[in-house]
Amino acid sequence: MTEKNIRRFQTALLLITNPIRSRIPFILSSVIPYVERNLYVVVQNPNFQSSSSSSSEKFFDREQQKERIRPMLYAIYKQLTSTKNPSVDILLHNVDSAIKSTNPIRLPRICEAVFADCSPSPGLYNYCRDHFYQLDQNFELRIIDEKETKEDQSIDKLPIFDNDLFNMKSTSQYNRGVLGGTFDRLHNGHKLLLTESALLCDEKIVIGVTDGVMIKNKVLAEVVEPINDRMSNVRSFVDLIRPSLYVHCEPIEDPCGPSATMADLNCIIVTDETQEGASQVNKERQENGLSQLAVHVIPMVPAENDNQDGDNKLSSTSLRRQRLGILLKPPLKSAESNQPYVIGLTGGIGSGKSSIARRLEKLGAAIINCHETYKVDTDVYKKIIATFGEEIVNPIDQSIDRKILGNKVFQSPDELKKLTDIVWPAILNLTKERIEYLFKEGKRIIVLDAAVLLEAQWTEAVNEIWIASIPPKEAIRRVVERDHLSSDEAKRRLSNQMSNQERFPYANVLLCTYWAESVTQKQVEHAWHLLLERINGDNPIF
Numbered sequence: 001m002t003e004k005n006i007r008r009f010q011t012a013l014l015l016i017t018n019p020i021r022s023r024i025p026f027i028l029s030s031v032i033p034y035v036e037r038n039l040y041v042v043v044q045n046p047n048f049q050s051s052s053s054s055s056s057e058k059f060f061d062r063e064q065q066k067e068r069i070r071p072m073l074y075a076i077y078k079q080l081t082s083t084k085n086p087s088v089d090i091l092l093h094n095v096d097s098a099i100k101s102t103n104p105i106r107l108p109r110i111c112e113a114v115f116a117d118c119s120p121s122p123g124l125y126n127y128c129r130d131h132f133y134q135l136d137q138n139f140e141l142r143i144i145d146e147k148e149t150k151e152d153q154s155i156d157k158l159p160i161f162d163n164d165l166f167n168m169k170s171t172s173q174y175n176r177g178v179l180g181g182t183f184d185r186l187h188n189g190h191k192l193l194l195t196e197s198a199l200l201c202d203e204k205i206v207i208g209v210t211d212g213v214m215i216k217n218k219v220l221a222e223v224v225e226p227i228n229d230r231m232s233n234v235r236s237f238v239d240l241i242r243p244s245l246y247v248h249c250e251p252i253e254d255p256c257g258p259s260a261t262m263a264d265l266n267c268i269i270v271t272d273e274t275q276e277g278a279s280q281v282n283k284e285r286q287e288n289g290l291s292q293l294a295v296h297v298i299p300m301v302p303a304e305n306d307n308q309d310g311d312n313k314l315s316s317t318s319l320r321r322q323r324l325g326i327l328l329k330p331p332l333k334s335a336e337s338n339q340p341y342v343i344g345l346t347g348g349i350g351s352g353k354s355s356i357a358r359r360l361e362k363l364g365a366a367i368i369n370c371h372e373t374y375k376v377d378t379d380v381y382k383k384i385i386a387t388f389g390e391e392i393v394n395p396i397d398q399s400i401d402r403k404i405l406g407n408k409v410f411q412s413p414d415e416l417k418k419l420t421d422i423v424w425p426a427i428l429n430l431t432k433e434r435i436e437y438l439f440k441e442g443k444r445i446i447v448l449d450a451a452v453l454l455e456a457q458w459t460e461a462v463n464e465i466w467i468a469s470i471p472p473k474e475a476i477r478r479v480v481e482r483d484h485l486s487s488d489e490a491k492r493r494l495s496n497q498m499s500n501q502e503r504f505p506y507a508n509v510l511l512c513t514y515w516a517e518s519v520t521q522k523q524v525e526h527a528w529h530l531l532l533e534r535i536n537g538d539n540p541i542f
Contacts, residue, residue, distance in 0.1 A: 006033070006034065007034070007140075008033075008034055008035065008036050009034060009035055009036065009111075009112040009113045009140075010035075010036050010037045010038070010112060011035070011037055011038040011039075011040075011109045011110065011111050011112060012031070012034070012035045012038075012039055012040070012111050012112060012113040012114065012115060013039075013040050013041075013042065013107060013111045013113070013114045013115070013128075013132065013135070014027070014031055014039055014040070014041045014042070014114075014115045014116075014117075015042055015044060015114060015115065015116040015117070015118075015128070016041060016042070016043045016044070016072065016117055017044060017045055017116065017117055017118040018045075018117055018118065019043050019068050019069070019071065019072050021071050021072070021075040023117065024072070024075040024076055024079060025079055026144075027117055028076065028079050028080070030115075030144045030145075031115045031144065032085055032086065034113070034115075034142075035086045035113075036086060037086050037087065038086055038087050038089070038108070038109055039086050039087070039088045039089075040089055040090075040091055040107055040108065040109075040111065041072075041076065041088065041089065041090045041091065042090075042091050042093075042094065042099075042105065042132075043068055043069045043072050043090070043094075044094055044099055045068070062095055062096070062202070063170060063171065065094055065095050066095060066166065066199055066200075067166075069090070069092065069095070069199060070166050070196070070199060072090065073090060073192055073195055073196050073199070074192060074299055076088065076090060077188045077191060077192040077301050078301060078302065080188045080301075081188070081301065081302055081303060081314060088188070088191075089108070089191070089195075089237075089240060089241055090195055090241060091105065091107075091240075091241055091242075092198055092199055092241050092242040093105045093106075093242065093243070095199065095202075095242065096202075096244045099131050100131070104130065104131045104133050105131065105132050105133065106133040106134060107132055107133060107134035107135070108134070108240050109134060110134050110135070110136055111132075111134060111135050111136060111139060112136045112139055112140065113136075113139055113140040113141070113142060114128045114132075114135065114139060114140070114141050114142070115142050115143075115144055116128075116141065116142070116143055116144065117144045118143070119143070120143050124141065125141050128141065163275070163295040163296055163297045164296065164297065165200060165267060165294055165296040166200070171200055171202075172202065173266065174200055174201060174266055174267040174294055174296070175201050175202040175203040175204075175266070176201060176203050176204050176205075176206075176264055176265050176266050176267070177197055177200060177201040177204075177205050177206070177265065177266070177267045177268065177269050177296070178205070178206040178207075178208070178257075178258065178259040178262065178265050178267075178268050178269070178293070179193065179194075179197050179205065179206075179207055179208070179268065179269040179270070180207065180208035180209070180210065180252060180257055180259070181193065181207075181208075181209070181210065182209065182210045182214075182215060182218070182224065182230070182316060183207075183209055183230045183231075183233065183234050183316075184224045184225050184230060184316040184319075184320070185225060185316050185319040185320065186230075186233045186234070186237060187301075187314055187315075187316065187319060188301050188314060189300060189301040189313065189314040189315070190234075190237075191237065192298060192299075192301055193269070193271065193298055194207075194234065194237055194238055194241075195241055196269070196296075196298050197269045197298075198238055198241055198242040198245055199242075200267070200269065200296060201245065201267070202245075203245075203246065204245065204246035204247065204248060205238065205245060205246075205247055205248075205269075206248045206249075206250075206258055206259070206262060206265065207231075207234055207238075207247065207248070207249045207250075208250060208251075208252035208257030208258055208259065209227060209230050209231050209234065209249060209250070209251055209252065210251075210252055210253070211227045211251040211252070211253060212251075212253040213253050214252065214253050214255075216471075216472060217471045217472055217473040217474075218317070218471065219317050219320070219471055219512070219514050220317070220320040220321070220323070220324075220469060220510075220512060221471065221500065221501070222469065222500040222501045222504035223320045223323050223504070223510070224316075227251050231249045231250075231251065234247075234249055235247050235249050255277055255280060256277075256280060256281050256284050259281045259285075259293070260281055260284035260285055260288060260290075261288060261290075263290055263291075265293055266291070266293065266294060267293055267294040267295070267296055268281055268282075268293040268294070268295055268296070269296045269298060270295065270296070270297055270298070271297065271298050271299070271300055272297055272298070272299055272300060273300060273313070275295065275297050278293070278295045281293060300313040300314070301313065301314040302314065303315065303318065321512075323510060324510055324511055324512055324523055324526075324527075325509065325510075325511065325523050325524070325526040325527035325530065326509070326526075326527075326530060327508060327509060327530065327534065328507055328508060328509065329507075329508055330508075331463050331464045331508055331534075332459060332462060332463055332464065332465070332508070333462075333463045334463075335463065335534075335535035335536070339439075340438070340439040340443070340444060340445070340446050341444060341445050341446070341463050341464075341535050342435060342446050342447075342448060342461060342462040342463050342464075343360075343365070343445065343446070343447045343448065343462060343463065343464050343465075343466050343531075344448050344450060344453045344458065344459065344461070344462035344464065344465045344466065345357055345360075345447050345448065345449050345450070345453075345466045345467075345468070346450055346451060346452070346453035346454060346465065346466075346467055346468070346503070347451070347467055347468030347469065347470070347503070348451075348468075348469075348470070348475060348494065348497050348498070348499075348500065348503075349451070349475060349479055349490075349493055349494055349497060350470060350474070350475035350476070350477075350478035350479045350482070350490075350494075351468040351469060351470045351475060351513065352468055352470060352512075352513030352520070353449065353451065353468040354449060355513060355520070356466075356468055356511055356513065356520070356524055357369075357447055357449040359520070359521060359524040359525075360447050360524060360528065361447070363524070363525065363528045364445065365443075365445045365446065365447045365528075366438045366441075366443035366445070366446045366447065367446075367447050367449055368431055368434045368435070368438070368446060368447065368448045368449065369449050370427045370430075370431070370448070370449060370450045370451075370452075371402070374399070374400045374402065375399075376397075376398050376399055378426075379426070380422060380423060380426040381400065383422045384400060384405070384419070384422055384423070385400070387418055387419070387422065388405060388408055388409075388415075388418075388419070391404065392404045392405045392408070403483060405419070406493070410489075410492060410493045410496055411492075413496070416496065420452070420455075420456070424452065424456040424458075427450070427456070427458075428456070428458055428461065431448055431450075431458070431461055432461060434446075435448075435461070445531070445535075447466075448461065448462060451497075453465065454498060454503060454506055455497075455498060459506070464508040464509060464531075465506050465507055465508050465509075466507070466508065466509040466510075466511060466527070467503050467504065467506065467507040467509070467510055467511070468511050468512070468513065469500050469503075469504070469510060469511070469512050470500075470512065470513060470514055471500075471514065472494060472499075472500075474514060475490075475494055476490045476491055476494060479493065479494070509527055509531075511523060511524065511527060
């Protein structure tokens with residue numbers, strides 16, 4: 001195949017007849033550029049010479065098929081670290097029965113092409129036509145020309161673990177397995193875990209999908225897909241690759257889930273990162289009077305080189321990060337050349353909201369800080385002191401000590417409401433005055449730095465809402481370190497605010513300061529440049 005006059009197919013089938021792991025990088029690099037959407041992989045050793053005669057069709061028994069397919073799983077998914085690739089799914093239909101012209105594989109979608117890694121054969125086209133349903137009537141057959149390629153030394157050996165149930169003479173005793181995960185934005189790491197589980201277990205797999213308290217402290221937990229969507233995606237994927245397998249899927253809010261209580265299970269599938277959890281499962285099963293589960297460990301799929309999470313594995317976090325800085329939904333108000341464009345920047349305590357505001361200011365935005373209403377001798381200043389007492393006044397400069405004030409109001413919702421009833425209307429009035437003043441001074445983009453933007457319903461004053469997010473556990477750590485509070489006090493303050501999940505539906509743009517400052521800077525710059533593009537097109541504002 002050459003690059004000249006390249007034809008790309010929406011959906012294709014890759015037929016691997018010679019499952020040698022070292023050939024996989026070359027095979028995939030020869031096929032991926034020609035496929036846009038879906039690539040289905042079948043590992044099979046067919047006899048092309050007499051496809052019409054079922055007696056001459058060569059096939060392996062179940063254990064032999066597993067032995068051929070299993071090494072291909074990691075070899076294939078290890079090469080597919082980029083989300084830019086088409087969706088690649090390894091079909092396991094031929095583990096349950098031989099592929100025959102009388103028992104063909106039904107492909108999930110109509111395939112426009114078949115790529116095969118074998119030598120050209122007169123019977124190959126007919127073999128494909130007779131043994132696979134859902135091939136396009138005029139499908140194109142392409143042979144992958146290896147041109148005497150030497151073994152690719154770049155591919156690593158298959159990771160070896162003590163707990164590898166495929167090393168047993170037969171896997172039939174491990175026909176009912178259990179596994180768990182978040183399964184957010186199903187990626188190739190999930191696919192490897194689910195495909196190897198489906199290959200190992202011949203009867204059923206039980207899948208616990210984490211939710212609730214299990215995901216609360218994940219980075220960008222508010223962006224995690226809804227539990228019903230994640231469970232549906234898991235079921236659909238397993239049904240696609242091995243339709244004969246029964247799948248039981250349920251949400252879990254504790255580490256063990258159904259694995260500790262289901263009596264008929266005989267194995268647990270984990271990754272090299274989560275295998276310690278298997279010990280806890282077996283401990284609970286023993287306490288419940290149930291049999292111990294054999295443990296099968298699956299390697300993690302490596303991440304792309306440009307993954308900035310400080311993690312060397314493919315993860316849902318890196319996929320959720322792709323939502324940062326971009327416009328998630330249309331602005332509240334469109335840009336007008338004779339009006340300022342106001343960004344309402346908000347976020348919980350410890351979210352890094354103010355540091356984001358400072359970065360935006362350096363990029364050219366004007367900043368309105370809502371703490372200005374606390375200035376000495378303003379009407380609001382006097383009302384706050386009259387309500388909460390002279391002890392909140394700093395004796396050195398007569399300013400309101402916001403830490404002391406915070407200790408008072410965060411102890412009681414009633415006290416907090418007293419403060420907000422005084423401050424919120426005054427802030428909105430001041431904000432409108434400042435916006436008008438800054439626009440007259442030549443500032444087009446104005447950022448309103450307001451922790452209570454949503455609670456106070458100030459959205460009428462802004463064009464977009466930008467939300468700074470941080471996991472609750474990290475927010476508490478920051479507040480304890482910054483304000484010298486106890487962990488319980490920090491938790492209490494956090495609980496008095498909107499949660500990340502409650503804020504997220506309002507977000508036009510989502511930002512997160514969880515990573516290194518350099519990562520935050522790139523994130524803010526990306527959001528800023530996209531902002532300039534959407535409000536001014538190609539014309540620079542400044």
